[in-house]
Amino acid sequence: MLTEVDSMPCNNEHDAKFDKTLISISLIFVFATIAMLMAFPESSQEVAKNMFQGLTNNIGSLVQLFAFVIVCSIVYVAMSKYGDIKLGDGAPEYTNSSWLFMFICAGLGSATMYWAFMEWAYYYNGLGLNIDAQTNEALRTSLSYVMFHWGITPWAIYALASVAMAYHFHVNRAKGLNLSSLMVSVLNMKEDSTASKVLGRALDLVFLFATFGGLILTTTVTVNTVSTGFSELFDFQNSFLFEVVLLALITLTFTLSSYIGISEGLQKIAHAACGMCFVFAMVVLLLGDTTFIIDYVVNSLGLTLSNFVEMSLFTDVTNNGTFNKDWTVFYWLYWLTYCPGVAIFVTRISKGRSIRQVVFGLIAGGCAGCWFFFGALTGYSVDMFNSGIINAPDLLNTATGDLAVAQLLANLPFGTLLSVFYFLLMMVFLASHLDAIAYTVAAVSTKNMKQGEDPARPLRIFWCVMLSLLPLAMLYIDASLDTLKTAVTLTAAPFILVLVLCLFGLKKFLANHKFEK
Template identity: 45%
Template structure:
């Protein structure tokens, strides 16, 4: 209860402060963001790059065979992948899917000239990079450590502080543990608020285009409340009846939308430029990963790559918690490969189609996406792009439906993560009480509403999320260290060909652990 009261007090006081002093907030946020992304640029880039090497090496090693908990997997492979992809992606992904390339065209990396042919060539490639291997590897580092802590070591508690206690001995109920959980909750609220506000503004703009309804605060409130009712019902029903069904609806909806745009749009161009962009990204992966721009101003690295990695780091603890909940019975290798391959392929497929459709419209002077984005807003650009498709109004309606379900599913995942953090000593197979989940559903709705009502600057809240992500960089390093330590203690002496046999007999592992200890 104290953690709940403190976190909510800080959140609502912050929103009130942002509303009362918007100019000072924006100026201060810009300075803090500049400082954080400059000082921590090299460590963040190195961490993201090494995360890819670490999790791939772990998956291919003998430790990849270790099963995370006893029994058969709780969910089918497709449902499992759908659920944790949705926990790691917000509904705003549909917004960025059409527009991400335009930002890189206007402000390209690798010191390419802005709005040049080279910048256009690398625009989709950079989008693939920022949503690809390194991003999902960051998630995997935290997820595998949490899975091992909970399913193999049988430590109680799904909160972030619980796994840190198991590694360092710092009590989860002590000052350090409470601070870690507090930062986690603040980061979850901030990140979800940004995703929800962006989705609500996009939704209301498209709805106004379709129906003529006014794009006002009242409309946005109705949208948020309607989505909140959906995700509250899902949360109350539970993981199997709620989240699982929402995840299937979203993923099949996104797939259907993407396939339609692929077939109804410039299919040949989408195919060829998606492959070309993947090739550019893969052949320039090391350069993109470690581009610090020491002879330039480093602006692109600070404002894009470092920002994105900190953004993914901020979500990593929550994704780890959710992946742990749905991954009992899976092996370490399955978790890593599903996150890397499932996450990357899923995002690249959707982004490849949507972005290249958008890019083709720009190249053929149908919709000046960068111009509309800069002067009239991304929501209008998306509306114009969807309207160019055959049966564009119907497609726009379906897009709104998918976006709403996507947001509800993501809010459900975040609500579960927050309520699990506030539930002490949660054991394997247990979920937070329905009343607790309902309480956090309401809170997760009120904060974005307060954000929209107060007209607090969105960039300032974004800065707050990034600042709170920096401590999580240390937390992820601790989790990686703890995971390696546990693996050596429990399985270091076991030959690779015997791990599956030993893993099938939990008593043997427990006996070995006691002997080593």
């Protein structure tokens, strides 16, 4: 690192250090951004919209092509002889179910629950593949694009970064569990050189900024949905103060979980979040028109798989369409903001597992969880629209998506009870997700963290509080979806290069791997 850091005890370790410079620069960034948003809310959002359009127009097609290459590459690695490589000694630390639940909570935000009800409505109002908006074909195809955006490609992106990081940490015995250590190794730089220190500091800063960018969208959408839902449910005026109270409760929950630690805290809250999600999706499936939902999901799954290549590379260039830039490119960049954090977290909990287990665990486990949850909630929402009961696409245009979610929940049998359950579940899911992210951020800002060790509790708690501040500013200015998208894309863009290096680095690691005879 560029400057000396103070030595402080870190849980099980005695030689770990807090990186005060890294933490200080991050705090300056956070508070400067908050000040700008609150002082100039309207102009900030206009600038954000222009930046989003400029970025996606310039690099959108390359992002789509690279994501497709990642899918092909990581699946090949998992199916080859390299899939047998074991990441670390000994047996896996966590059971299969705990392992799956924890990385699903790390890789998915609670905003997933909003998108599960409403994403199809955005697509129905303007879909890709040259399908006319607000037609029966658009309705038939909407869920297939939802499954595409929450399916194979994003989980393959996670898998590439996770395998590269896990190999570097568990097989190459890296000294630190952070992105800079991996990149220095990939580029064959000397660890103590000035160049490697500068690169390491820059990467760690970009990682922290990207983490904040991704959480802005997830946390803001979640709190907006929950606050609107409770105000509709119990008939009171929604307000910024109420949103602050909700965010404070969520922060308190994941801070306590982070203080307890992974085994006693995060593992249990991840079990609770995933278990509650499964129960809720199953209840919606059974209380809704079960036959319609299942038929719609099966049909959509077929469309997703049969059109996967076209969806991956569709740019609509001759028609001047923007769907791929507004949604596909945005989503790949959205997932990229979480990629380094997820890779660090998956590395931490995957010791003793093979590359094949990590790749197919992430892709198969992630897709199965997302497709079941989205299928049940989207299928119910589409059925309500198709039956003329609740017009979610129209509410999206004339009111808000949050209001549509509240009405969809209220229309279910035992609507009040299920609404409360749903909103509490969103809060638990967000707490679980933020807990995992706070761990990875603390790990990055800790020097010399070794295998089996965790960042210091005070540092984890500190980041728990910091991670809630930027979303609070977005709630204050009532940021639009375009503004939230910009926060994601701008902070994710630098990680395209990082992911390219992960791909080449993994190729180098595997080419030099010595198999036991």
